[in-house]
Amino acid sequence: MSLRPIGLGACAVLAVVLVAKAREEFGRLTQRAPNQAAAAPPRPAPAVEADGPGAFSLSIPGLSREERRAFSVGNALFRDNWVPAPSSAEGRDGLGPLFAANSCSACHMEDGRGRPPLHDDERGIGMVVFVGASSDPSGPHPLLGAQLQDQAIPGVEPEGSVRLVPVEVERGGAAPLVQWRVEARNAAGEPIDDAVPSVRMGPQLIGLGLLEAVDDATIRAAADPDDRDGDGISGRVHEVDVGGTRCVGRFGWKATRPRLDAQVAAALHGDMGLTTSMHRHESLTAAQRATIFAPSGGDPEVDDLKVQRLAHYCRVLAVPARRNADGPSVQRGAATFAAIGCASCHTPSMRTGLHSLISQYRDVEFAAYTDLLLHDLGPGLADGRPDGAASGSEWRTPPLWGIGLIETVNGHTRLLHDGRARSIEEAIRWHGGEAERSRAGFERLGNAERDDLIAFLRSL
Numbered sequence: 019m020s021l022r023p024i025g026l027g028a029c030a031v032l033a034v035v036l037v038a039k040a041r042e043e044f045g046r047l048t049q050r051a052p053n054q055a056a057a058a059p060p061r062p063a064p065a066v067e068a069d070g071p072g073a074f075s076l077s078i079p080g081l082s083r084e085e086r087r088a089f090s091v092g093n094a095l096f097r098d099n100w101v102p103a104p105s106s107a108e109g110r111d112g113l114g115p116l117f118a119a120n121s122c123s124a125c126h127m128e129d130g131r132g133r134p135p136l137h138d139d140e141r142g143i144g145m146v147v148f149v150g151a152s153s154d155p156s157g158p159h160p161l162l163g164a165q166l167q168d169q170a171i172p173g174v175e176p177e178g179s180v181r182l183v184p185v186e187v188e189r190g191g192a193a194p195l196v197q198w199r200v201e202a203r204n205a206a207g208e209p210i211d212d213a214v215p216s217v218r219m220g221p222q223l224i225g226l227g228l229l230e231a232v233d234d235a236t237i238r239a240a241a242d243p244d245d246r247d248g249d250g251i252s253g254r255v256h257e258v259d260v261g262g263t264r265c266v267g268r269f270g271w272k273a274t275r276p277r278l279d280a281q282v283a284a285a286l287h288g289d290m291g292l293t294t295s296m297h298r299h300e301s302l303t304a305a306q307r308a309t310i311f312a313p314s315g316g317d318p319e320v321d322d323l324k325v326q327r328l329a330h331y332c333r334v335l336a337v338p339a340r341r342n343a344d345g346p347s348v349q350r351g352a353a354t355f356a357a358i359g360c361a362s363c364h365t366p367s368m369r370t371g372l373h374s375l376i377s378q379y380r381d382v383e384f385a386a387y388t389d390l391l392l393h394d395l396g397p398g399l400a401d402g403r404p405d406g407a408a409s410g411s412e413w414r415t416p417p418l419w420g421i422g423l424i425e426t427v428n429g430h431t432r433l434l435h436d437g438r439a440r441s442i443e444e445a446i447r448w449h450g451g452e453a454e455r456s457r458a459g460f461e462r463l464g465n466a467e468r469d470d471l472i473a474f475l476r477s478l
Protein backbone atom coordinates (compact mmCIF):
# COMPACT_ATOMS: atom_id res chain seq x y z
CA MET A 19 0.00 0.00 0.00
CA SER A 20 1.82 3.10 -1.12
CA LEU A 21 1.30 6.57 0.20
CA ARG A 22 2.28 8.37 -2.97
CA PRO A 23 0.84 11.86 -2.81
CA ILE A 24 -1.11 12.86 -5.84
CA GLY A 25 1.03 14.46 -8.52
CA LEU A 26 3.84 15.28 -6.09
CA GLY A 27 7.22 13.92 -5.14
CA ALA A 28 8.66 14.31 -1.69
CA CYS A 29 7.58 16.53 1.21
CA ALA A 30 10.94 18.31 0.97
CA VAL A 31 10.01 19.86 -2.36
CA LEU A 32 6.45 20.40 -1.27
CA ALA A 33 6.74 24.14 -0.79
CA VAL A 34 7.68 24.88 -4.38
CA VAL A 35 5.43 22.32 -5.95
CA LEU A 36 2.39 23.22 -3.89
CA VAL A 37 2.58 26.88 -4.75
CA ALA A 38 2.91 25.98 -8.44
CA LYS A 39 0.01 23.59 -8.02
CA ALA A 40 -2.08 26.27 -6.33
CA ARG A 41 -1.54 28.58 -9.24
CA GLU A 42 -2.62 25.89 -11.65
CA GLU A 43 -5.50 24.88 -9.38
CA PHE A 44 -6.98 28.30 -8.83
CA GLY A 45 -5.68 30.07 -11.90
CA ARG A 46 -3.91 32.81 -9.96
CA LEU A 47 -1.96 33.66 -6.88
CA THR A 48 -3.14 37.12 -6.13
CA GLN A 49 -2.94 37.23 -2.35
CA ARG A 50 0.04 38.95 -0.89
CA ALA A 51 3.35 37.11 -1.04
CA PRO A 52 4.37 35.20 2.08
CA ASN A 53 6.00 37.33 4.71
CA GLN A 54 9.60 37.68 3.59
CA ALA A 55 11.03 38.83 6.90
CA ALA A 56 10.92 35.68 9.00
CA ALA A 57 11.68 37.73 12.11
CA ALA A 58 8.57 39.89 11.76
CA PRO A 59 5.78 38.92 14.16
CA PRO A 60 3.44 36.43 12.50
CA ARG A 61 -0.12 37.33 11.65
CA PRO A 62 -2.86 35.64 13.65
CA ALA A 63 -4.52 32.70 11.91
CA PRO A 64 -7.99 33.17 10.41
CA ALA A 65 -10.93 32.18 12.62
CA VAL A 66 -14.71 32.63 12.52
CA GLU A 67 -17.16 33.93 15.09
CA ALA A 68 -19.50 30.96 15.53
CA ASP A 69 -20.86 29.21 18.59
CA GLY A 70 -24.00 27.43 17.33
CA PRO A 71 -24.71 23.92 15.99
CA GLY A 72 -23.06 24.79 12.66
CA ALA A 73 -19.88 26.14 14.26
CA PHE A 74 -17.53 23.56 12.68
CA SER A 75 -18.91 23.86 9.14
CA LEU A 76 -17.80 27.31 8.01
CA SER A 77 -14.92 28.08 5.70
CA ILE A 78 -12.27 30.61 6.62
CA PRO A 79 -12.96 34.20 5.55
CA GLY A 80 -11.25 35.75 2.57
CA LEU A 81 -11.23 32.82 0.15
CA SER A 82 -11.13 33.69 -3.54
CA ARG A 83 -14.10 32.88 -5.75
CA GLU A 84 -12.30 29.78 -7.09
CA GLU A 85 -11.46 28.64 -3.57
CA ARG A 86 -15.06 29.13 -2.47
CA ARG A 87 -16.31 27.19 -5.45
CA ALA A 88 -13.86 24.36 -4.67
CA PHE A 89 -15.16 24.42 -1.09
CA SER A 90 -18.76 23.94 -2.16
CA VAL A 91 -17.83 21.14 -4.57
CA GLY A 92 -15.84 19.51 -1.74
CA ASN A 93 -18.76 20.04 0.62
CA ALA A 94 -21.08 18.18 -1.77
CA LEU A 95 -18.59 15.32 -2.18
CA PHE A 96 -18.33 15.19 1.62
CA ARG A 97 -22.08 15.14 2.24
CA ASP A 98 -23.45 13.09 -0.66
CA ASN A 99 -24.21 9.40 -0.21
CA TRP A 100 -22.11 7.16 -2.43
CA VAL A 101 -23.79 4.14 -4.02
CA PRO A 102 -22.64 0.78 -5.40
CA ALA A 103 -21.61 0.65 -9.09
CA PRO A 104 -23.03 0.72 -11.65
CA SER A 105 -25.40 3.55 -11.05
CA SER A 106 -26.89 6.54 -12.74
CA ALA A 107 -25.70 8.66 -9.81
CA GLU A 108 -23.22 10.67 -11.82
CA GLY A 109 -19.74 10.37 -10.30
CA ARG A 110 -20.92 9.02 -6.95
CA ASP A 111 -20.72 5.27 -7.49
CA GLY A 112 -18.22 2.57 -6.56
CA LEU A 113 -19.12 2.30 -2.86
CA GLY A 114 -17.80 -0.93 -1.28
CA PRO A 115 -17.88 -3.88 -1.72
CA LEU A 116 -16.96 -3.49 1.96
CA PHE A 117 -17.34 -0.19 3.77
CA ALA A 118 -18.04 1.43 7.12
CA ALA A 119 -20.24 4.33 5.98
CA ASN A 120 -21.55 5.66 2.66
CA SER A 121 -20.48 9.27 3.12
CA CYS A 122 -17.86 11.30 4.93
CA SER A 123 -20.57 13.26 6.72
CA ALA A 124 -22.23 10.10 8.08
CA CYS A 125 -19.15 9.81 10.29
CA HIS A 126 -18.09 13.44 10.60
CA MET A 127 -21.60 14.74 11.43
CA GLU A 128 -21.70 18.52 11.11
CA ASP A 129 -17.91 18.20 10.56
CA GLY A 130 -17.74 17.34 14.25
CA ARG A 131 -16.93 14.57 16.70
CA GLY A 132 -18.13 10.97 16.52
CA ARG A 133 -19.41 9.03 19.49
CA PRO A 134 -19.70 5.41 20.56
CA PRO A 135 -23.01 3.51 20.32
CA LEU A 136 -25.47 4.41 23.09
CA HIS A 137 -26.87 0.87 23.23
CA ASP A 138 -26.45 -2.49 21.49
CA ASP A 139 -28.92 -1.82 18.70
CA GLU A 140 -27.13 1.27 17.57
CA ARG A 141 -23.94 1.64 15.52
CA GLY A 142 -22.47 4.78 17.00
CA ILE A 143 -21.33 7.66 14.80
CA GLY A 144 -17.99 8.06 13.12
CA MET A 145 -16.47 4.90 14.47
CA VAL A 146 -13.65 3.10 12.69
CA VAL A 147 -12.25 -0.24 13.80
CA PHE A 148 -8.69 -1.04 12.76
CA VAL A 149 -7.51 -4.59 13.42
CA GLY A 150 -4.15 -6.31 13.86
CA ALA A 151 -3.46 -10.02 14.07
CA SER A 152 -2.91 -11.49 17.55
CA SER A 153 0.24 -13.19 16.25
CA ASP A 154 1.57 -9.83 14.99
CA PRO A 155 -0.57 -6.86 16.12
CA SER A 156 1.26 -4.49 13.76
CA GLY A 157 0.33 -6.60 10.75
CA PRO A 158 -3.12 -6.85 9.17
CA HIS A 159 -5.49 -9.56 10.33
CA PRO A 160 -5.31 -12.45 7.81
CA LEU A 161 -9.05 -12.51 7.13
CA LEU A 162 -10.12 -8.94 7.86
CA GLY A 163 -7.17 -6.92 6.62
CA ALA A 164 -6.22 -3.78 8.55
CA GLN A 165 -9.79 -2.56 9.11
CA LEU A 166 -13.02 -4.30 10.05
CA GLN A 167 -15.77 -3.03 7.76
CA ASP A 168 -19.22 -3.76 9.15
CA GLN A 169 -21.17 -2.82 6.01
CA ALA A 170 -21.27 -4.30 2.52
CA ILE A 171 -23.09 -3.77 -0.77
CA PRO A 172 -26.09 -6.04 -1.54
CA GLY A 173 -25.04 -9.65 -2.16
CA VAL A 174 -21.80 -9.34 -0.16
CA GLU A 175 -21.43 -10.22 3.51
CA PRO A 176 -19.99 -7.57 5.82
CA GLU A 177 -16.88 -8.67 7.71
CA GLY A 178 -18.67 -8.63 11.03
CA SER A 179 -19.56 -6.23 13.77
CA VAL A 180 -18.09 -4.73 16.89
CA ARG A 181 -19.76 -4.24 20.24
CA LEU A 182 -18.35 -1.92 22.87
CA VAL A 183 -19.13 -3.20 26.35
CA PRO A 184 -18.55 -0.61 29.06
CA VAL A 185 -16.47 -1.88 31.98
CA GLU A 186 -16.01 0.20 35.13
CA VAL A 187 -12.47 0.72 36.33
CA GLU A 188 -11.18 2.45 39.45
CA ARG A 189 -8.58 5.14 38.82
CA GLY A 190 -7.71 7.25 41.81
CA GLY A 191 -10.16 8.38 44.44
CA ALA A 192 -12.96 9.90 42.36
CA ALA A 193 -15.85 8.10 40.64
CA PRO A 194 -14.97 5.07 38.50
CA LEU A 195 -14.18 5.51 34.80
CA VAL A 196 -15.45 3.31 31.99
CA GLN A 197 -13.28 1.46 29.54
CA TRP A 198 -14.46 -0.64 26.57
CA ARG A 199 -14.30 -4.37 26.27
CA VAL A 200 -14.30 -4.67 22.50
CA GLU A 201 -16.21 -7.69 21.22
CA ALA A 202 -15.60 -8.35 17.54
CA ARG A 203 -17.80 -10.91 15.77
CA ASN A 204 -17.74 -12.24 12.22
CA ALA A 205 -20.72 -12.19 9.85
CA ALA A 206 -21.96 -15.48 11.35
CA GLY A 207 -22.00 -13.87 14.79
CA GLU A 208 -19.05 -15.90 16.09
CA PRO A 209 -16.39 -14.18 18.21
CA ILE A 210 -13.21 -13.21 16.35
CA ASP A 211 -10.61 -13.93 18.98
CA ASP A 212 -7.39 -13.64 16.99
CA ALA A 213 -7.77 -9.92 16.21
CA VAL A 214 -6.36 -6.92 18.09
CA PRO A 215 -8.94 -4.16 17.57
CA SER A 216 -8.23 -0.43 17.70
CA VAL A 217 -11.44 1.56 17.96
CA ARG A 218 -11.32 5.22 16.88
CA MET A 219 -13.87 8.03 16.82
CA GLY A 220 -13.73 10.66 14.10
CA PRO A 221 -12.48 14.02 15.37
CA GLN A 222 -13.90 17.47 14.58
CA LEU A 223 -12.42 18.59 11.26
CA ILE A 224 -11.56 22.22 12.00
CA GLY A 225 -8.28 24.04 11.43
CA LEU A 226 -6.69 21.13 9.60
CA GLY A 227 -5.15 23.36 6.96
CA LEU A 228 -3.18 25.11 9.69
CA LEU A 229 -1.86 21.84 11.07
CA GLU A 230 -0.89 20.86 7.52
CA ALA A 231 0.84 24.21 6.99
CA VAL A 232 3.36 23.75 9.82
CA ASP A 233 6.82 22.93 8.45
CA ASP A 234 8.16 19.46 9.20
CA ALA A 235 11.23 21.16 10.71
CA THR A 236 9.10 23.06 13.24
CA ILE A 237 7.49 19.85 14.50
CA ARG A 238 10.82 18.00 14.53
CA ALA A 239 12.42 20.79 16.56
CA ALA A 240 9.91 20.25 19.39
CA ALA A 241 10.49 16.48 19.57
CA ASP A 242 12.52 15.14 22.47
CA PRO A 243 12.53 11.37 21.90
CA ASP A 244 15.18 10.66 24.56
CA ASP A 245 13.80 13.17 27.08
CA ARG A 246 17.04 15.16 27.14
CA ASP A 247 15.43 17.97 29.12
CA GLY A 248 14.35 15.47 31.78
CA ASP A 249 10.75 16.61 32.18
CA GLY A 250 9.43 13.06 31.74
CA ILE A 251 7.95 13.97 28.36
CA SER A 252 9.50 12.55 25.23
CA GLY A 253 7.43 13.51 22.21
CA ARG A 254 8.31 11.63 19.08
CA VAL A 255 7.76 12.49 15.43
CA HIS A 256 5.76 9.91 13.51
CA GLU A 257 8.03 9.58 10.49
CA VAL A 258 6.05 8.46 7.48
CA ASP A 259 7.55 7.37 4.19
CA VAL A 260 6.24 9.33 1.21
CA GLY A 261 7.75 8.09 -2.03
CA GLY A 262 11.10 7.42 -0.32
CA THR A 263 11.21 10.64 1.73
CA ARG A 264 10.61 10.90 5.45
CA CYS A 265 7.72 13.23 6.18
CA VAL A 266 6.10 14.15 9.47
CA GLY A 267 2.84 12.28 10.03
CA ARG A 268 0.26 14.56 11.63
CA PHE A 269 -3.32 13.41 10.92
CA GLY A 270 -5.27 10.62 12.63
CA TRP A 271 -5.10 9.64 16.31
CA LYS A 272 -1.66 8.12 15.71
CA ALA A 273 -0.46 10.74 13.23
CA THR A 274 -0.26 8.20 10.42
CA ARG A 275 -0.91 10.61 7.53
CA PRO A 276 1.35 13.51 6.59
CA ARG A 277 -1.10 15.42 4.42
CA LEU A 278 -4.80 15.94 3.98
CA ASP A 279 -4.98 14.34 0.54
CA ALA A 280 -3.38 11.18 1.97
CA GLN A 281 -5.89 11.17 4.86
CA VAL A 282 -8.82 11.67 2.48
CA ALA A 283 -7.64 8.91 0.13
CA ALA A 284 -7.21 6.54 3.09
CA ALA A 285 -10.77 7.35 4.27
CA LEU A 286 -12.21 6.81 0.80
CA HIS A 287 -10.40 3.48 0.59
CA GLY A 288 -10.81 1.97 4.05
CA ASP A 289 -14.05 3.59 5.22
CA MET A 290 -16.00 3.75 1.98
CA GLY A 291 -14.51 1.18 -0.44
CA LEU A 292 -13.56 3.79 -3.02
CA THR A 293 -10.31 3.48 -4.96
CA THR A 294 -8.10 6.46 -5.88
CA SER A 295 -4.72 6.88 -7.53
CA MET A 296 -3.20 6.44 -4.04
CA HIS A 297 -5.06 3.17 -3.36
CA ARG A 298 -5.71 1.45 -6.68
CA HIS A 299 -7.14 -1.79 -5.28
CA GLU A 300 -10.25 -2.21 -3.17
CA SER A 301 -9.73 -2.75 0.55
CA LEU A 302 -9.94 -6.56 0.36
CA THR A 303 -7.67 -9.36 1.59
CA ALA A 304 -6.38 -12.00 -0.82
CA ALA A 305 -9.03 -14.43 0.42
CA GLN A 306 -11.77 -11.85 -0.07
CA ARG A 307 -10.51 -10.98 -3.53
CA ALA A 308 -10.98 -14.59 -4.58
CA THR A 309 -14.61 -14.70 -3.48
CA ILE A 310 -16.02 -11.19 -3.73
CA PHE A 311 -16.84 -9.94 -7.20
CA ALA A 312 -18.28 -6.46 -7.33
CA PRO A 313 -18.61 -4.11 -10.28
CA SER A 314 -16.04 -1.32 -10.16
CA GLY A 315 -17.04 2.31 -10.26
CA GLY A 316 -14.07 3.13 -12.50
CA ASP A 317 -10.29 2.99 -12.33
CA PRO A 318 -9.90 4.73 -10.02
CA GLU A 319 -13.39 5.20 -8.63
CA VAL A 320 -12.58 8.68 -7.35
CA ASP A 321 -10.33 10.82 -9.54
CA ASP A 322 -7.53 13.08 -8.29
CA LEU A 323 -9.54 16.27 -8.72
CA LYS A 324 -12.28 14.97 -6.41
CA VAL A 325 -9.68 13.87 -3.83
CA GLN A 326 -8.17 17.36 -3.97
CA ARG A 327 -11.60 18.98 -3.64
CA LEU A 328 -12.28 16.92 -0.51
CA ALA A 329 -8.84 17.79 0.87
CA HIS A 330 -9.48 21.47 0.11
CA TYR A 331 -12.83 21.26 1.92
CA CYS A 332 -11.15 19.86 5.04
CA ARG A 333 -8.26 22.31 4.67
CA VAL A 334 -10.37 25.45 4.86
CA LEU A 335 -12.91 24.49 7.54
CA ALA A 336 -12.42 27.31 10.02
CA VAL A 337 -11.68 27.25 13.73
CA PRO A 338 -14.44 28.96 15.74
CA ALA A 339 -13.18 31.87 17.81
CA ARG A 340 -12.92 31.26 21.55
CA ARG A 341 -15.81 32.24 23.78
CA ASN A 342 -15.26 34.15 26.99
CA ALA A 343 -11.47 33.92 26.65
CA ASP A 344 -10.96 36.94 28.91
CA GLY A 345 -13.20 35.76 31.74
CA PRO A 346 -11.34 35.64 35.09
CA SER A 347 -12.06 31.95 35.69
CA VAL A 348 -10.91 31.06 32.15
CA GLN A 349 -7.73 33.09 32.67
CA ARG A 350 -6.95 31.35 35.95
CA GLY A 351 -7.63 28.00 34.23
CA ALA A 352 -5.17 28.86 31.47
CA ALA A 353 -2.48 29.50 34.07
CA THR A 354 -3.22 26.18 35.78
CA PHE A 355 -3.10 24.42 32.38
CA ALA A 356 0.47 25.63 31.98
CA ALA A 357 1.42 25.14 35.66
CA ILE A 358 0.55 21.44 35.79
CA GLY A 359 2.30 20.63 32.52
CA CYS A 360 -0.65 20.23 30.15
CA ALA A 361 0.94 22.76 27.81
CA SER A 362 4.08 20.59 27.48
CA CYS A 363 2.15 18.49 24.96
CA HIS A 364 -0.92 20.61 24.23
CA THR A 365 1.33 23.42 22.93
CA PRO A 366 -0.60 26.70 23.11
CA SER A 367 1.07 28.29 20.11
CA MET A 368 2.49 27.22 16.77
CA ARG A 369 3.58 28.98 13.63
CA THR A 370 3.04 27.86 10.07
CA GLY A 371 5.58 27.86 7.27
CA LEU A 372 5.20 29.36 3.83
CA HIS A 373 4.09 26.37 1.80
CA SER A 374 0.32 26.18 2.30
CA LEU A 375 -1.93 26.17 -0.74
CA ILE A 376 -4.04 28.69 1.16
CA SER A 377 -2.42 32.12 1.42
CA GLN A 378 -4.16 32.94 4.73
CA TYR A 379 -2.33 30.01 6.28
CA ARG A 380 1.18 31.16 5.36
CA ASP A 381 3.34 32.40 8.22
CA VAL A 382 0.60 32.74 10.78
CA GLU A 383 0.43 31.91 14.46
CA PHE A 384 -2.33 29.69 15.80
CA ALA A 385 -3.43 28.04 19.04
CA ALA A 386 -4.42 24.40 18.45
CA TYR A 387 -3.03 23.07 21.75
CA THR A 388 -1.09 20.24 20.13
CA ASP A 389 2.58 19.55 19.38
CA LEU A 390 1.55 17.03 16.67
CA LEU A 391 3.91 14.54 18.33
CA LEU A 392 3.38 10.99 19.57
CA HIS A 393 3.37 10.42 23.32
CA ASP A 394 3.17 7.22 25.33
CA LEU A 395 0.11 7.74 27.53
CA GLY A 396 0.53 4.47 29.39
CA PRO A 397 -1.28 1.13 29.50
CA GLY A 398 -4.71 2.57 30.41
CA LEU A 399 -5.14 4.13 26.98
CA ALA A 400 -3.07 1.62 24.99
CA ASP A 401 -4.79 -0.34 22.22
CA GLY A 402 -1.90 -2.77 21.78
CA ARG A 403 -1.92 -2.31 18.02
CA PRO A 404 1.12 -0.49 16.61
CA ASP A 405 0.20 1.69 13.64
CA GLY A 406 3.07 2.58 11.31
CA ALA A 407 5.90 3.65 13.62
CA ALA A 408 3.53 4.48 16.50
CA SER A 409 3.45 1.88 19.26
CA GLY A 410 0.32 0.41 20.83
CA SER A 411 0.49 2.97 23.64
CA GLU A 412 1.45 6.08 21.66
CA TRP A 413 -1.05 8.70 20.57
CA ARG A 414 -0.70 12.04 18.82
CA THR A 415 -1.56 14.94 21.12
CA PRO A 416 -5.01 15.89 19.82
CA PRO A 417 -5.68 19.58 19.18
CA LEU A 418 -8.03 20.94 21.85
CA TRP A 419 -9.57 23.71 19.76
CA GLY A 420 -13.29 23.37 19.37
CA ILE A 421 -13.50 21.00 22.35
CA GLY A 422 -15.92 23.31 24.17
CA LEU A 423 -18.33 23.30 21.20
CA ILE A 424 -18.61 19.55 20.60
CA GLU A 425 -21.68 19.33 22.83
CA THR A 426 -23.41 22.17 20.97
CA VAL A 427 -22.56 20.73 17.55
CA ASN A 428 -22.84 17.00 18.18
CA GLY A 429 -25.00 16.74 21.29
CA HIS A 430 -22.56 14.68 23.35
CA THR A 431 -19.42 15.07 25.45
CA ARG A 432 -17.51 11.91 24.55
CA LEU A 433 -13.74 12.28 24.21
CA LEU A 434 -10.47 10.38 23.62
CA HIS A 435 -9.56 8.20 20.65
CA ASP A 436 -12.22 5.58 21.37
CA GLY A 437 -14.85 7.85 22.89
CA ARG A 438 -14.60 6.25 26.33
CA ALA A 439 -14.38 9.51 28.29
CA ARG A 440 -17.79 10.94 29.16
CA SER A 441 -16.47 14.39 30.01
CA ILE A 442 -13.38 16.59 29.80
CA GLU A 443 -12.58 15.67 33.39
CA GLU A 444 -12.66 11.94 32.61
CA ALA A 445 -10.42 12.48 29.58
CA ILE A 446 -7.83 14.11 31.84
CA ARG A 447 -8.08 11.36 34.45
CA TRP A 448 -7.26 8.77 31.74
CA HIS A 449 -3.87 10.41 31.08
CA GLY A 450 -0.90 8.29 32.20
CA GLY A 451 2.61 7.44 30.98
CA GLU A 452 4.36 10.64 29.91
CA ALA A 453 1.33 12.59 31.16
CA GLU A 454 1.28 10.89 34.57
CA ARG A 455 2.81 13.86 36.37
CA SER A 456 0.33 16.19 34.81
CA ARG A 457 -2.60 13.93 35.69
CA ALA A 458 -1.40 13.76 39.29
CA GLY A 459 -1.23 17.57 39.28
CA PHE A 460 -4.83 17.66 38.15
CA GLU A 461 -5.92 15.24 40.91
CA ARG A 462 -4.30 17.53 43.50
CA LEU A 463 -6.20 20.63 42.40
CA GLY A 464 -8.89 22.03 44.67
CA ASN A 465 -12.46 22.17 43.37
CA ALA A 466 -12.28 25.84 42.43
CA GLU A 467 -9.02 25.36 40.50
CA ARG A 468 -10.49 22.39 38.70
CA ASP A 469 -13.56 24.36 37.71
CA ASP A 470 -11.30 27.10 36.34
CA LEU A 471 -9.29 24.59 34.30
CA ILE A 472 -12.47 23.08 32.83
CA ALA A 473 -13.82 26.58 32.14
CA PHE A 474 -10.62 27.30 30.21
CA LEU A 475 -10.92 24.07 28.18
CA ARG A 476 -14.57 24.81 27.45
CA SER A 477 -13.61 28.22 26.10
CA LEU A 478 -11.43 26.61 23.39
Ligand code: HEC
Nearest residue numbers: 118119121122125144146218219220269270271285286289
Ligand atom coordinates in the same frame (compact mmCIF):
# COMPACT_ATOMS: atom_id res chain seq x y z
C1 HEC B 1 -16.60 5.24 9.16
C2 HEC B 1 -16.40 6.57 9.68
C3 HEC B 1 -15.59 7.54 8.85
C4 HEC B 1 -15.78 7.90 7.53
C5 HEC B 1 -16.77 7.33 6.52
C6 HEC B 1 -14.83 8.95 7.27
N1 HEC B 1 -14.10 9.22 8.38
FE1 HEC B 1 -12.66 10.64 8.53
N2 HEC B 1 -12.13 9.90 10.32
C7 HEC B 1 -12.78 8.89 11.00
C8 HEC B 1 -11.95 8.45 12.11
C9 HEC B 1 -12.28 7.36 13.11
C10 HEC B 1 -10.77 9.22 12.06
C11 HEC B 1 -9.52 9.05 12.93
C12 HEC B 1 -8.64 8.08 12.12
C13 HEC B 1 -7.35 7.64 12.74
O1 HEC B 1 -7.21 7.69 13.94
O2 HEC B 1 -6.46 7.24 11.99
C14 HEC B 1 -10.93 10.13 10.95
C15 HEC B 1 -9.99 11.11 10.59
C16 HEC B 1 -10.17 12.01 9.57
C17 HEC B 1 -9.29 13.14 9.31
C18 HEC B 1 -8.07 13.54 10.13
C19 HEC B 1 -8.47 14.48 11.23
C20 HEC B 1 -7.38 14.78 12.22
O3 HEC B 1 -7.60 15.64 13.08
O4 HEC B 1 -6.32 14.17 12.21
C21 HEC B 1 -9.78 13.76 8.20
C22 HEC B 1 -9.22 14.98 7.51
C23 HEC B 1 -10.93 13.00 7.75
N3 HEC B 1 -11.15 11.96 8.62
C24 HEC B 1 -11.69 13.31 6.63
C25 HEC B 1 -12.61 12.42 6.08
C26 HEC B 1 -13.17 12.54 4.75
C27 HEC B 1 -12.88 13.63 3.75
C28 HEC B 1 -13.98 11.46 4.58
C29 HEC B 1 -14.76 11.02 3.34
C30 HEC B 1 -13.92 10.76 2.18
C31 HEC B 1 -13.96 10.70 5.81
N4 HEC B 1 -13.12 11.31 6.69
C32 HEC B 1 -14.70 9.57 6.02
C33 HEC B 1 -14.00 8.35 10.67
C34 HEC B 1 -14.52 8.39 9.37
Ligand code: HEC
Nearest residue numbers: 360363393399413414415416433434435445452453456460
Ligand atom coordinates in the same frame (compact mmCIF):
# COMPACT_ATOMS: atom_id res chain seq x y z
C1 HEC C 1 2.47 13.74 27.56
C2 HEC C 1 1.61 14.57 26.73
C3 HEC C 1 0.32 15.08 27.32
C4 HEC C 1 0.14 15.81 28.48
C5 HEC C 1 1.20 16.26 29.47
C6 HEC C 1 -1.27 16.07 28.55
N1 HEC C 1 -1.93 15.53 27.49
FE1 HEC C 1 -3.91 15.64 27.11
N2 HEC C 1 -3.70 14.28 25.63
C7 HEC C 1 -2.52 13.77 25.18
C8 HEC C 1 -2.79 12.72 24.24
C9 HEC C 1 -1.74 11.92 23.49
C10 HEC C 1 -4.18 12.57 24.18
C11 HEC C 1 -4.99 11.56 23.36
C12 HEC C 1 -5.15 10.28 24.18
C13 HEC C 1 -6.15 9.30 23.63
O1 HEC C 1 -7.08 9.69 22.92
O2 HEC C 1 -6.02 8.11 23.92
C14 HEC C 1 -4.73 13.61 25.04
C15 HEC C 1 -6.11 13.87 25.19
C16 HEC C 1 -6.60 14.94 25.91
C17 HEC C 1 -7.99 15.34 25.93
C18 HEC C 1 -9.10 14.73 25.10
C19 HEC C 1 -9.03 15.34 23.73
C20 HEC C 1 -9.98 14.78 22.71
O3 HEC C 1 -10.06 15.39 21.65
O4 HEC C 1 -10.62 13.75 22.92
C21 HEC C 1 -8.08 16.40 26.78
C22 HEC C 1 -9.33 17.18 27.11
C23 HEC C 1 -6.76 16.64 27.31
N3 HEC C 1 -5.89 15.75 26.74
C24 HEC C 1 -6.45 17.61 28.24
C25 HEC C 1 -5.25 17.63 28.94
C26 HEC C 1 -5.02 18.39 30.15
C27 HEC C 1 -6.03 19.30 30.80
C28 HEC C 1 -3.76 18.11 30.55
C29 HEC C 1 -3.07 18.56 31.83
C30 HEC C 1 -3.68 18.06 33.05
C31 HEC C 1 -3.18 17.21 29.57
N4 HEC C 1 -4.12 16.93 28.63
C32 HEC C 1 -1.88 16.76 29.59
C33 HEC C 1 -1.26 14.19 25.54
C34 HEC C 1 -0.99 14.90 26.72
Ligand SMILES: [Ca+2]
Nearest residue numbers: 112113114291
Ligand atom coordinates in the same frame (compact mmCIF):
# COMPACT_ATOMS: atom_id res chain seq x y z
CA1 LIG D 1 -15.32 0.31 -4.71
Ligand SMILES: [Ca+2]
Nearest residue numbers: 162163165167
Ligand atom coordinates in the same frame (compact mmCIF):
# COMPACT_ATOMS: atom_id res chain seq x y z
CA1 LIG E 1 -11.36 -5.35 6.05
